[in-house]
Amino acid sequence: MSPRPKGRTSKSDLRGKIIEAAWEQISREGASALSLREIARNLGIAAPSIYNYFSDRDDLVTALILEAYESLASHQKAANDAAPVENLHARLASIGNAYRDWAVTFPQRYLLIFGTPIPGYVAPLETIAPVAASSLNALISVVESFHQAGRLKVVDIDTRTIAALIWTRVHGLVSVDISNNLPPIGLAGTQLFQIEFKLIVDQFFKE
Amino acid sequence: MSPRPKGRTSKSDLRGKIIEAAWEQISREGASALSLREIARNLGIAAPSIYNYFSDRDDLVTALILEAYESLASHQKAANDAAPVENLHARLASIGNAYRDWAVTFPQRYLLIFGTPIPGYVAPLETIAPVAASSLNALISVVESFHQAGRLKVVDIDTRTIAALIWTRVHGLVSVDISNNLPPIGLAGTQLFQIEFKLIVDQFFKE
DNA sequence: TAGTTTATACTAACACTGTAAGCTAACACT
DNA sequence: AGTGTTAGCTTACAGTGTTAGTATAAACTA
Incomplete structure (x- = not known):
C-alpha cells in the first residue's frame, strides 16, 4: 500500500518529527489527549514504528517534559541575562514576567510539566529533577544576590526556602490562571499577577 | 451466568455504589486511572449498566467533583465554626489548617478538583462554579471581617482579591506538595506551610 | 565484491477502553 | 390483565497502547 520508504532513512530524523507532532497535538487538544496512533497517522507512519525511538508512551512523555523544562529554563536564563546584573529588582521583574x-x-x-495530565504516567524523578531544578536557578540566584547584598527583609528564613515560596506563589497563581480556575473576582490574570508580584517583592526585598 | 438480580432493585442504591467504587479506585490509582469497566467489575455488574445512572464517563466525573467540592466546603465551614466568631486570627488559622x-x-x-487529570474531560463550569465558590466562602468571610474591623494592612486591594491571592498561595503550595513537586529544600510540607501561612498573615492582617 | 549483521520500517493481533444498540425480566399503574 | 418504564443483561464497534513476527535497505566485514 504505502510506497515503502527506503529502509534506514539515515537523516529523516523521525524521532524529532514524532516529538514535533506530539507537541502539535498537545497544543491543540491538551496533554491528556496525546495519542501515539494519531501521531503516527499525522506522520504517515505505522504506529508501532514509534517504538523504534521511544520504549513506550511514557518514555515519549518524559522526553517532552524534559524538552519543556529546558525551554522554560532557557527562557528564564535569557530573561535574567537581559537585565543589568547589579539591578536586582530589574532582574527579578524580568524573570517573573518571563x-x-x-x-x-x-x-x-506548563500543565504537562506541573500537572498530572497523562493517565498512569509517573515522572521518573531521577531523570527530571536536575533539569527541573535548573529552571529555578535564575530565581534562586536573584534571591541569593539580595541576601548577599543584605537586602532581604526576612532574615529568619533560608534563602532557598524564600525562593521556593516565591515559586509556589507564582506557580499557584499562574497555573490556576491558565486552567481558568481563577475565582470570579473581575480581575484579569495579568492584573492579578502584577498585584501579587508587587506583594511578593514588598514582603521579601528591600529598597 | 449471574443469578440475575430481581429487576428494579428499588433500594440497592447502585448509583451510590458506583460513586463509592469510583472514589475507591481514584484513591488507589489516581483520578486519571478511572475506568468504568473496572468499576463494573468491582461491583459485579455489566459495564453498560452504569449508563443507567450517568450519561457518560464525564457525567460521573462531574458528580465526583461536585461531591469533592461539597466535602471540602463542609470541612471549611466546620473549621470556621469551630473557632470563636470574634477571634479572626483563630478562625483564619483554623480554616487554613483545615x-x-x-x-x-x-x-x-484535591487533584481531581484542581488539576486536569481526566483525559478529555472539561468541567461544565455552570454546574461546578457555585459549589466551587462556596468552598471559598469561609476564607472570604474572614477577610471581610478583618476588613470591617479595620484590621487589614493592605488597603488598596479589594477584599475579594486579597482572598483570591491568599487562596492561590495556599493552593500553589499545597498542590505542589501533594504532587511531590516541591523543590528539594529539606523542609517538609508541613513546615513550609506553617512558614507560608505566617507570612500571609503578617502581610495582610493587623494585630 | 560477496556475505552477514543490524536498524528501521511494516502488518497482524491482543488486551484494554468508552459507548451504542437491542433484548428481557421485574416492577408500577391504569 | 395489560401496558409502559426501569434497570439489568449481552453483543458489538471504534478507539487505545503494545507485542510479535517479517521484510528490506543500509552498514559492516571477510
Whole structure:
C-alpha cells in the first residue's frame, strides 16, 4: 500500500518529527489527549514504528517534559541575562514576567510539566529533577544576590526556602490562571499577577 | 451466568455504589486511572449498566467533583465554626489548617478538583462554579471581617482579591506538595506551610 | 565484491477502553 | 390483565497502547 520508504532513512530524523507532532497535538487538544496512533497517522507512519525511538508512551512523555523544562529554563536564563546584573529588582521583574509569559504562551506545556495530565504516567524523578531544578536557578540566584547584598527583609528564613515560596506563589497563581480556575473576582490574570508580584517583592526585598 | 438480580432493585442504591467504587479506585490509582469497566467489575455488574445512572464517563466525573467540592466546603465551614466568631486570627488559622489537612487526607480528590487529570474531560463550569465558590466562602468571610474591623494592612486591594491571592498561595503550595513537586529544600510540607501561612498573615492582617 | 549483521520500517493481533444498540425480566399503574 | 418504564443483561464497534513476527535497505566485514 504505502510506497515503502527506503529502509534506514539515515537523516529523516523521525524521532524529532514524532516529538514535533506530539507537541502539535498537545497544543491543540491538551496533554491528556496525546495519542501515539494519531501521531503516527499525522506522520504517515505505522504506529508501532514509534517504538523504534521511544520504549513506550511514557518514555515519549518524559522526553517532552524534559524538552519543556529546558525551554522554560532557557527562557528564564535569557530573561535574567537581559537585565543589568547589579539591578536586582530589574532582574527579578524580568524573570517573573518571563515565567508568566512562558506559561501563558505554552499553557499545555506548563500543565504537562506541573500537572498530572497523562493517565498512569509517573515522572521518573531521577531523570527530571536536575533539569527541573535548573529552571529555578535564575530565581534562586536573584534571591541569593539580595541576601548577599543584605537586602532581604526576612532574615529568619533560608534563602532557598524564600525562593521556593516565591515559586509556589507564582506557580499557584499562574497555573490556576491558565486552567481558568481563577475565582470570579473581575480581575484579569495579568492584573492579578502584577498585584501579587508587587506583594511578593514588598514582603521579601528591600529598597 | 449471574443469578440475575430481581429487576428494579428499588433500594440497592447502585448509583451510590458506583460513586463509592469510583472514589475507591481514584484513591488507589489516581483520578486519571478511572475506568468504568473496572468499576463494573468491582461491583459485579455489566459495564453498560452504569449508563443507567450517568450519561457518560464525564457525567460521573462531574458528580465526583461536585461531591469533592461539597466535602471540602463542609470541612471549611466546620473549621470556621469551630473557632470563636470574634477571634479572626483563630478562625483564619483554623480554616487554613483545615484546608491543608483536607488536601493531604484526600490528595486524589484535591487533584481531581484542581488539576486536569481526566483525559478529555472539561468541567461544565455552570454546574461546578457555585459549589466551587462556596468552598471559598469561609476564607472570604474572614477577610471581610478583618476588613470591617479595620484590621487589614493592605488597603488598596479589594477584599475579594486579597482572598483570591491568599487562596492561590495556599493552593500553589499545597498542590505542589501533594504532587511531590516541591523543590528539594529539606523542609517538609508541613513546615513550609506553617512558614507560608505566617507570612500571609503578617502581610495582610493587623494585630 | 560477496556475505552477514543490524536498524528501521511494516502488518497482524491482543488486551484494554468508552459507548451504542437491542433484548428481557421485574416492577408500577391504569 | 395489560401496558409502559426501569434497570439489568449481552453483543458489538471504534478507539487505545503494545507485542510479535517479517521484510528490506543500509552498514559492516571477510
